[in-house]
Amino acid sequence: MKSALVYINNFGVKTIFGRGPDSTWINHGISLIIAYCNQLGEKIDLINMGELSSWDEFNEKIRDYDIVGYSIVSPDVGNAFKAIEINKKANHNAVICVGGVDPSVDIDKYKSSDMIDQIIIGEGEIAFYNLICDVKNNNNVKKVVIGDKIEDLDNIDFINRDLWQPEFPRLGVDLETPYATVLSGRACIYNCSFCQPATKKIFGNKERIRSPKNFVNELQMLKEKHGMKSFYILDDNVLQNRDWLECFIREYEMKDINCRFMISGRADNIYKNRDLFPKLKELGLSWCCVGFESGSDKILKYLKKGSSLDLNLKASDVLKSNGVNIIAFIMFGFPIETKEDIYSSLKFIKKINPRICEPSTYTPFPGTVLYEDFKNKNLLYSLTSTVAPNAIKIKGVKYIYIHYIIFRIVYSTSKDFKQKLFNVIYQSYLGFRVLIDFFTRQLIE
Numbered sequence: 541m542k543s544a545l546v547y548i549n550n551f552g553v554k555t556i557f558g559r560g561p562d563s564t565w566i567n568h569g570i571s572l573i574i575a576y577c578n579q580l581g582e583k584i585d586l587i588n589m590g591e592l593s594s595w596d597e598f599n600e601k602i603r604d605y606d607i608v609g610y611s612i613v614s615p616d617v618g619n620a621f622k623a624i625e626i627n628k629k630a631n632h633n634a635v636i637c638v639g640g641v642d643p644s645v646d647i648d649k650y651k652s653s654d655m656i657d658q659i660i661i662g663e664g665e666i667a668f669y670n671l672i673c674d675v676k677n678n679n680n681v682k683k684v685v686i687g688d689k690i691e692d693l694d695n696i697d698f699i700n701r702d703l704w705q706p707e708f709p710r711l712g713v714d715l716e717t718p719y720a721t722v723l724s725g726r727a728c729i730y731n732c733s734f735c736q737p738a739t740k741k742i743f744g745n746k747e748r749i750r751s752p753k754n755f756v757n758e759l760q761m762l763k764e765k766h767g768m769k770s771f772y773i774l775d776d777n778v779l780q781n782r783d784w785l786e787c788f789i790r791e792y793e794m795k796d797i798n799c800r801f802m803i804s805g806r807a808d809n810i811y812k813n814r815d816l817f818p819k820l821k822e823l824g825l826s827w828c829c830v831g832f833e834s835g836s837d838k839i840l841k842y843l844k845k846g847s848s849l850d851l852n853l854k855a856s857d858v859l860k861s862n863g864v865n866i867i868a869f870i871m872f873g874f875p876i877e878t879k880e881d882i883y884s885s886l887k888f889i890k891k892i893n894p895r896i897c898e899p900s901t902y903t904p905f906p907g908t909v910l911y912e913d914f915k916n917k918n919l920l921y922s923l924t925s926t927v928a929p930n931a932i933k934i935k936g937v938k939y940i941y942i943h944y945i946i947f948r949i950v951y952s953t954s955k956d957f958k959q960k961l962f963n964v965i966y967q968s969y970l971g972f973r974v975l976i977d978f979f980t981r982q983l984i985e
Contacts, residue, residue, distance in 0.1 A: 541606045541607070541672075541675070541676060542585070542604060542605045542606050542607075543577075543582065543583070543584050543585070543605065543606065543607040543608070543609075543672055544584065544585040544586070544587050544602070544605045544607075544608050544609070545570050545573060545574060545584055545585075545586055545587070545608075545609045545610075545611065545668075546587045546589065546602075546608060546609065546610050546611070546623060547567050547570055547586065547587070547588045547589060547590065547611065548589060548610065548611070548612060548613075548616040548619050548620050548623065549588060549589045549590035550589070550590060551589060551590070551592055551593055551594060551595075564705065564706070564707050564708045565707050565721050565774075566699070566701065566704045566707060566721055567611065568699065568721070568723045568774065569611055569640065569664070570586065570611050571699035571700065571701075571703070571704075572665060572696055572699060573609070573664050573665050573668050574586060574699070574700065574703070575696055575697045575698065575699050575700060576665035576666070576669060576690075576696050576697075577665070577668065577669050577672065578697065578700070579696075579697045580669055582669060582672050585605070586703045586704075587601055587602065588703075588704070588705075589619075589623070590705075591705065595622070595626060598623060598626060599626050599629075599630050602623075602626065602627050602630055602631070602634075603630035603631050604631070605631070605634060606631075606633070606634060606635065606675070607634070607635045607637065607671065607672055607675055608627055608634055608635070608636055608637070609637040609638070609639065609664070609668055609671075610623065610624060610636070610637070610638045610639070610640075611639055611640040611664070612638055612639070612640045612641070612642045612643055613640060613641045613642055614641065614642045614646070614905050614906055614924075614925035615903075615925050615926050615927045615928075616642075617642055617649075617924060617925075618924065620638070620642075621653075624636055624638075624653075624655050624656065625655060627655075628655045635657045635658070635671070635675055635681060636655060636656050636657050636658075637656075637657060637658040637659075637660060637668065637671055638650055638656055638658075638659055638660070639659070639660035639661075639664045639667070639668070639687070640664075641738065641742060641905075641907075642906065643659050643660070643661065644660075644661045644662055644738075644741055644742050644907070645738045645741055645742075645905075645906050645907025646906040646907060647659060647661065647684070651683065651684065656683075657681050657683070658671055658681050658682060658683060658684075658685060659683065659684050659685070660685050660687050661684065661685070661686050661687060661741075661742075662686055662687035662689070662741070662742050662743070663687040663688070663689050663690070663726075663742065663743065664687050665687075665690055665696065666687060666688040666689075666690065667685050667686075667687040667688065670685075671685075689743075689744060689748070690748075691748065693725065693726070693748055693749065693750045693754075694750055694751050694754040698758050698761060701720070701762075701766065706718065706719075707719050707720055707721055709770070709772070709802075710867075711959070711962070712895075712896050712955070712959050713802065713827060713865075713867075713896070714826075715769075715770035715772075715800055715801075715802060715826065715827070716769035716770045716800065717769060717770070718766055718767050718768050718769055719768070719769070719770050719771065719772070720762050720766065720768050720770075720771045720772075721771070721772045721774050722755070722758060722759065722762075722771055722772070722773055722774065723773075723774050723775060724749055724750050724755050724773060724775050724778060724784075725747060725748055725749030725750060725775055725778075726743045726747075726748050726749070727739070727740070727743040727744055727745070727746060727747045727748055728740070728743070728776060728777055729745070729747055729777075729780060730777070730780075730806070730846060731844050731846070732843055732844055732845055732846075733842070733843055733844045733908065733909035733910050734843055734871075734902065734904075734905075734908055734909075734910050735905075735908060736908065736909065737907070737908070737909070738905060738906070738907030738908050741907060747780070747781065749781060749784055752784060752787040752788040752790075752791045752792075753791050755788065755791075756788065756791040756792050756795055756797075759771065759792070759795070759797050759799075760795050760797055763797050763799065768799060769799055769800075770799050770800045770801060770802075770826075771799055771801045771802075772801065772802040772803075772827075773801065773802070773803045773804070774804070775803075775804065776804050776806075776831075777804075777805070777806060777809065778803050778804065778805065779803070779805040779806070779809035779810060779812075779813050780806070780809055782812070782813060782816075785813060785816060786816070789816065789819055789820065789823065792823055793823065798824070799824055800824045800825075800826045801824050801825060801826065801827075802825075802826065802827035802828065802829065803825065803827075803828055803829070804828070804829040804830070804831075805828055805829075805830060805855075806830070806831065806846070806847065807830060807832060807847045807851045807852045807854070807855035807856075808846055808847055808851055808855075810828070810830065810855040810858050810859065811851060811854045811855050811858055814858040817858055817859070817862040817864065818862055820862075820864075821862045821863055821864060825862075825864055826864065826865060827864065827865045827866075827867060827895075828859050828864050828865070828866060828867070829867040829869065830855060830856075830859075830866060830867070830868055830869065831869045832847075832852045832855075832856075832868050832869060832870060832888070832892075833845055833847075833869065833870060833871050834870065834871065834881070834884070834885050834888075835849055835852070835870075835884040835885035835886070835887060835888025835889065836849070836877075836880075836881035836882075836884040836885060837849050838876075838881060839874060839876075839877060839881050839885075840852075842874065842876060843871075844909075849884070849888065852888065852892075853888075853891070853892065856892040856894075860892075865894075865895040865896075866892065866894040866895055866896075867894065867895065867896045867897075867898060868889065868892065868894035868896070868897045868898065869898050869900070870885055870889065870897065870898070870899045870900070870949070871899075871900055871901070871902045872885070872899065872900070872901055872902065872942045872945065872946065873901040873902040873933070873934060873937045873939070873942055874902060874934075874937070875914075875919060875934060875935075875936045875937060877937070882942070882945055886945065886948075886949070889949060889953065890952075893953075894953065895955060896953070896955075897949055897950065897953040899945075899946045899949045899950065900929060900946075901929060901931075901933065901937075901939065901942060901943075901946075902933070902934075903925055903926065903927050903931075903933060904920060904925060904933060904934065905925050906923075906925065911925075914934060918935075919934050919935045919936065920933070920934060920935070921933055921934065921935065921981070929970050930970045930973035930974050930977060931977065932974065932977050932978060932981060939974055939977075939978060940971075940974060940975065940978055943967070943970065943971045943974050944971070946967065947967045947968075947971060950963040950967055951963060951964060951967070
């Protein structure tokens, strides 16, 4: 009996605009399910659509598998259903399982599909292994399963990175290769309205995190086996647990890893742990991604971000005073947003002068407070989420004006000629697409 997990991705890892991080970074959720099943004696193959060239090639790849799992995020729903349809036509006896974020928070469209045999809500390691056992033993396959949680994450073997192509840093980040993304824990204890309660529905309210020793042992393995020279701790909130962070510093100091690295952090946690940043810098911390989201206190309160303009500025000062490069994430595109709010963000960006600024238009995701609010008020152009930067998503948002602002931001914050040229071409293309989308919608309405 053959089993596989499918990573829904765009065909081919390169576009005319070069590599995107989502094209080269490992999907750790899928990798951990494979690692868990492998250690219990079940071989799981990976089918990464990013390494395929077409649906025809996918059809050839998928036809021989008896059990196929699909990990689905909201922007990939269309491609996921197309893949499942092809899967069923190629092998109508295949047992199809779906899981991941979108099935966990928006289950109805999956329950109504006769192509899908099982839906896993929440975490998938134990549930997918149990599905394989049920199929092998000719047990009835339940349509909906709540995934059991693994309380001690140290009990999962390190993921097999040989299943994936080499990873690369994002454009503009000067981290050396070989480069690796790593994950230390699960669950977010915060309540941002653009993210929650979706993530808590999947991972629960309680933080679960690998022991610092286990985590650092994986970094040492990556250094010794793969020659790793830099890494990125993918967790959104690696700074939220100070005890863990202090223990990580001690464990990391004892190993001869000596790599530059990047983290992500909230402004409040950066400021709260400001006394630890000199040591983190000494150990190799070079970059920090920060979801500042806005320079407007009104918008930050609306997003339930738990931050403020003052705290954002203080966090920026902490990073800059310690020589840590900032990647600043800023969102625009909320119905309550005014030009004053937008200009507050512009002033904020100018003041902190990040090494890289990543402005974007907000995407409403199912299962979040804002999505449900916009849906109930009939403010969504489509119930299908898309992260496409040229997409018009919410009624009442001035997208043409916002894309003009985004163009200004990326042009003014680009630090070198190559990056500036790339951003000018790319943002001009996106602006053109926004105009087409806008006028098309005007004609339809």
